[in-house]
Amino acid sequence: MSVLGALLRRELASCFATPVAWVFVVIFVTLAGLCTYYLGGFYERGQADLEPFFRFHPWLHLLLVSAIAMRLWAEERRAGTLELLLTLPIRLRDAVLAKFLAGWLIIALALALTFPLWLTVNYLGEPDNGVILSGYLGSWLLAGTFLAIGGCMSALTSSQVIAFILTATVCFAYTVAGSPMLLQALDGSVPPALVALVASLAALGHYESMVRGVLEFRDLAWFAVTTGGWLLATAIVIETRKTG
Amino acid sequence: MTGLDRRLRRRLLSGSGLLLVLVGMLLATLALDKLLAGVRIDLTEDRLYTLSPEARSLFAKVDPGITLTFFYSRTQASSLPRIRDHARLIEQTLANVAAAADGRIRIEAIDPPPFSEAEDAALLAGLHAVPVSRSGDELWLGLVGRRADGRQAVLPFLQPEREHFLEYEIARLVDELNREAAPRVALVSGVEVEGGARTPRWAVMDLLATRFELLRPDLNGDDSLDGADVLLLIHPRDLTAAARFAIERFVLGGGPALLLLDPHAELDPIADALPFAAQTMRRSSSLDDLMRAWGVRLVPDRVLLDAAAALSVNTSAGRTPVRHFAMPGYGPANYAPRDAVVAGLGQINFSTVGVLQPLPDATTRFEPLITSTAQSALVDARALQTLGDPTSLARDFVADADRHVVAARVRGPAHSVFPDAQQAQTPAAEVELIVIADSDLLADGLWVTVETRFDQTVATPWASNGDLIVNALDNLAGSPDLIGLRGRSGQLRPFTRVEALRRDAEASAVARAETLQMELAAVDAELDRLRHASADEPAGRFEDNGIDADMEPVAAALERARDQRQQLRAELRTVQRTLTRDVEALGTRLKVLGIVVVPLLVAALGLCLAFFPRRPRWPRRERSAMIDS
Numbered sequence: 001m002s003v004l005g006a007l008l009r010r011e012l013a014s015c016f017a018t019p020v021a022w023v024f025v026v027i028f029v030t031l032a033g034l035c036t037y038y039l040g041g042f043y044e045r046g047q048a049d050l051e052p053f054f055r056f057h058p059w060l061h062l063l064l065v066s067a068i069a070m071r072l073w074a075e076e077r078r079a080g081t082l083e084l085l086l087t088l089p090i091r092l093r094d095a096v097l098a099k100f101l102a103g104w105l106i107i108a109l110a111l112a113l114t115f116p117l118w119l120t121v122n123y124l125g126e127p128d129n130g131v132i133l134s135g136y137l138g139s140w141l142l143a144g145t146f147l148a149i150g151g152c153m154s155a156l157t158s159s160q161v162i163a164f165i166l167t168a169t170v171c172f173a174y175t176v177a178g179s180p181m182l183l184q185a186l187d188g189s190v191p192p193a194l195v196a197l198v199a200s201l202a203a204l205g206h207y208e209s210m211v212r213g214v215l216e217f218r219d220l221a222w223f224a225v226t227t228g229g230w231l232l233a234t235a236i237v238i239e240t241r242k243t244g
Numbered sequence: 245m246t247g248l249d250r251r252l253r254r255r256l257l258s259g260s261g262l263l264l265v266l267v268g269m270l271l272a273t274l275a276l277d278k279l280l281a282g283v284r285i286d287l288t289e290d291r292l293y294t295l296s297p298e299a300r301s302l303f304a305k306v307d308p309g310i311t312l313t314f315f316y317s318r319t320q321a322s323s324l325p326r327i328r329d330h331a332r333l334i335e336q337t338l339a340n341v342a343a344a345a346d347g348r349i350r351i352e353a354i355d356p357p358p359f360s361e362a363e364d365a366a367l368l369a370g371l372h373a374v375p376v377s378r379s380g381d382e383l384w385l386g387l388v389g390r391r392a393d394g395r396q397a398v399l400p401f402l403q404p405e406r407e408h409f410l411e412y413e414i415a416r417l418v419d420e421l422n423r424e425a426a427p428r429v430a431l432v433s434g435v436e437v438e439g440g441a442r443t444p445r446w447a448v449m450d451l452l453a454t455r456f457e458l459l460r461p462d463l464n465g466d467d468s469l470d471g472a473d474v475l476l477l478i479h480p481r482d483l484t485a486a487a488r489f490a491i492e493r494f495v496l497g498g499g500p501a502l503l504l505l506d507p508h509a510e511l512d513p514i515a516d517a518l519p520f521a522a523q524t525m526r527r528s529s530s531l532d533d534l535m536r537a538w539g540v541r542l543v544p545d546r547v548l549l550d551a552a553a554a555l556s557v558n559t560s561a562g563r564t565p566v567r568h569f570a571m572p573g574y575g576p577a578n579y580a581p582r583d584a585v586v587a588g589l590g591q592i593n594f595s596t597v598g599v600l601q602p603l604p605d606a607t608t609r610f611e612p613l614i615t616s617t618a619q620s621a622l623v624d625a626r627a628l629q630t631l632g633d634p635t636s637l638a639r640d641f642v643a644d645a646d647r648h649v650v651a652a653r654v655r656g657p658a659h660s661v662f663p664d665a666q667q668a669q670t671p672a673a674e675v676e677l678i679v680i681a682d683s684d685l686l687a688d689g690l691w692v693t694v695e696t697r698f699d700q701t702v703a704t705p706w707a708s709n710g711d712l713i714v715n716a717l718d719n720l721a722g723s724p725d726l727i728g729l730r731g732r733s734g735q736l737r738p739f740t741r742v743e744a745l746r747r748d749a750e751a752s753a754v755a756r757a758e759t760l761q762m763e764l765a766a767v768d769a770e771l772d773r774l775r776h777a778s779a780d781e782p783a784g785r786f787e788d789n790g791i792d793a794d795m796e797p798v799a800a801a802l803e804r805a806r807d808q809r810q811q812l813r814a815e816l817r818t819v820q821r822t823l824t825r826d827v828e829a830l831g832t833r834l835k836v837l838g839i840v841v842v843p844l845l846v847a848a849l850g851l852c853l854a855f856f857p858r859r860p861r862w863p864r865r866e867r868s869a870m871i872d873s
Contacts, residue, residue, distance in 0.1 A: 006461040007783050016853075019850065019854065022847070022850035022854075025846060025850070026843050026846050026847045026850065029842060029843050029846050030839065030843040033838040033839040033842065034839055036838070036839060037834075037835045037839060043831040043834060043835065044809060044831075046738055046739050046742065047737060047738065047739070048737040048738065048739055048740075049737060054437060084486075113842075113846050116475050116837070116838060116842045118833055120837070120838065123741065124739040124740070124741050124742060125738060125835075126737055126741075127736055127737055127740060128288055128289040129289075129291075130287035130288055130289055130806045131287060131288050131289070133287060135288040138707065159474060162692055165872040183321070197270060200270055200274055212288075212293070212332070213284075213286065213287045213288035213293070214284050214285070214286055214287065214288070214293045214336075215284060215287060215290070216280070216283070216284045217280040217283040217284060218276055218277045218279075218280040218281060218342075220284070221273070221277075221280055222273050222276070222277070225269055225272045225273050225276065226269055226273065229265050229266070229272075230269075231271035233265045233266075236258050236261045236262055236265065237262070239253065239257065239258070240254050240257070240258035240261075242687040
């Protein structure tokens with residue numbers, strides 16, 4: 001069994017050793033249902049698509065992914081097991097990836113357990129299931145990006161609470177970065193290069209086009225680059241804080 | 245190096261490392277954004293965000309120099325999600341158009357602020373704005389296409405309801421701009437559409453003259469159809485061999501044609517002049533041999549009667565209008581859903597319409613455009629000849645179970661009917677036809693009101709007959725890619741189950757309500773009778789000077805009737821409520837299921853997994869090896 005595989009199993013085992021991970025999943029599924037039916041007016045709207053469902057995912061991920069991510073590194077650092085882990089003959093890359101993948105799989109589980117909603121919309125009408133599949137993929141990729149950010153924040157501190165707040169803040173910045181209001185407000189007062197920088201952070205735009213059913217390669221590239229970048233940053237932080 | 249220095253150096257390295265990563269992310273996303281623009285997998289069922297092959301082919305062939313300007317009030321639309329979704333589709337489609345045209349078409353987007361020059365430009369171009377708020381904010385959602393030489397064409401307002409045909413409308417706009425001149429329509433008609441000795445020009449001709457250049461070749465003479473883009477053949481009758489040859493040559497050469505055939509043309513001038521007995525024969529169009537070669541036939545000597553679509557007509561002054569089974573008015577429910585020619589059209593009124601059928605050995609494809617309702621049947625055309633009272637048609641009417649085709653596209657390979665005209669023809673030339681089984685639909689009385697005011701004739705259409713002809717000719721005169729373009733299924737997908745519930749509820753509620761209304765009316769009548777009875781009785785009884793034993797029951801009867809009335813009205817109210825009851829019940833059930841039951845099940849699943857753990861079993865050897873090393 002490869003090192004990465006072994007690490008991954010360790011991570012999953014430790015996640016599910018306490019009910020915490022499962023509590024997150026249940027909360028995600030409940031909140032998703034509440035948001036879809038009450039905030040999104042899914043039933044009253046009368047349209048056989050899951051737009052009211054996917055509309056709230058960025059905000060659900062903001063909360064829940066931050067909660068999953070905060071535990072990734074901060075807990076180990078606090079308990080002292082991080083040093084132990086890093087003395088093992090494993091590559092740092094594998095450790096970072098294993099923790100990320102474990103968290104990502106839990107999110108995948110949470111998303112998968114919302115399938116009753118998919119059954120419901122197919123019962124009520126004839127939705128475009130290709131679009132729904134694309135939406136789930138987009139949501140998972142967005143969550144992955146948030147998770148990578150969260151991992152880095154978690155590696156920076158030994159306090160889970162601080163990790164949570166940092167993660168939520170940065171993810172929030174990514175979420176609102178593309179909003180037209182913000183860009184318009186910045187337009188006059190800030191050099192265009194900076195505006196372009198802010199616009200390039202816009203996670204929502206990339207997510208929304210996937211919710212509409214189009215897998216734009218540049219959106220997939222954005223998710224890949226951003227997630228990879230933050231994972232790299234995580235490794236750098238861990239490496240730097242390994243000693244001293 | 246001291247530990248402190250090393251720590252500092254580490255910090256610096258990590259800081260710069262992180263900065264590098266951040267910058268790297270930014271640069272990489274910007275670069276990939278540009279590089280990968282337009283590369284996508286469209287997972288929508290209908291490929292909404294991808295152009296169809298016909299459209300792509302059309303845009304690839306245009307001449308350079310066309311600019312498409314999209315006027316869109318983005319700010320006003322911020323609170324209108326349906327408009328926002330639609331605008332996104334428009335923008336994506338325009339981007340696809342630009343990509344397909346490979347630089348030949350330029351796309352611009354303008355958000356015109358109120359009272360700005362941009363808004364004036366939009367108005368001048370002919371766009372319409374729609375008010376969206378009480379304060380008078382207006383929404384622009386139109387497209388202006390302009391050529392290098394200044395000629396322009398517009399789509400005044402791109403309605404979300406017509407999003408299925410967005411691609412078609414943009415393609416048609418570009419196709420129109422790409423044409424050098426107005427399409428030339430060759431008019432060959434057996435009825436006097438351009439006016440005769442005592443009849444004025446038909447309004448439909450005025451309409452066509454605004455969009456097309458009308459040619460009037462004399463096919464029985466020496467004129468041919470060369471130089472025409474489309475043939476408009478109306479009620480062909482007694483065509484000479486030369487004329488039929490010219491028509492066939494045009495059609496088999498790929499020339500598109502709109503044929504209006506009629507089993508009973510009411511306005512045939514020559515028939516009008518014939519002795520009565522001979523008229524019926526004359527009133528039917530004939531193009532039999534050509535039609536046979538093209539794989540379609542107008543069912544001979546038969547007129548369609550349609551009970552469900554019958555128009556109400558006035559027979560004589562003073563009498564109530566009657567429904568005329570031989571004058572059907574068809575609407576969107578009867579139109580082919582994806583064909584641009586009938587898309588968005590309102591009601592089209594026909595008179596003595598025939599039925600088209602594909603021939604069993606046809607080499608062409610038969611695509612229905614307009615079909616009748618199922619409450620229809622065919623009747624001998626002679627019955628129409630001697631028709632005095634339209635209601636007589638209803639008397640013996642028995643519907644057959646079929647929906648009949650009254651308009652269709654016919655396309656595909658066909659052969660010549662002239663034995664010695666094989667020529668150097670391609671073995672099977674493709675015909676491109678639209679056939680309508682009525683010519684009377686062109687008459688003013690069925691679709692337009694023409695008034696003369698101060699020397700100007702103003703035509704006000706009240707049905708879509710004219711639009712149908714214009715759409716058909718427009719479509720046929722366009723490039724072959726345009727003719728092949730069809731509409732999409734669009735983004736609207738209703739809850740079919742909920743709608744079925746609503747329909748069922750309505751059906752039963754309406755029936756029950758009618759019964760209750762009748763009972764209520766009966767009770768009211770009874771009450772009236774009782775009241776009058778009790779008023780009369782005492783007058784009659786006073787003479788006896790005694791208490792009338794019959795008055796008691798009257799009062800009691802009144803009481804009973806009033807109670808009954810209360811009850812019935814309460815029941816009626818309940819019936820109104822049941823209209824929404826089933827739908828709401830389903831909604832509540834689904835909400836409980838989704839918000840309470842499913843999470844509980846998930847939690848239960850988690851509990852099960854907790855109590856029956858399948859933890860990864862690490863073989864003792866491996867674990868201790870890892871710890872020891």
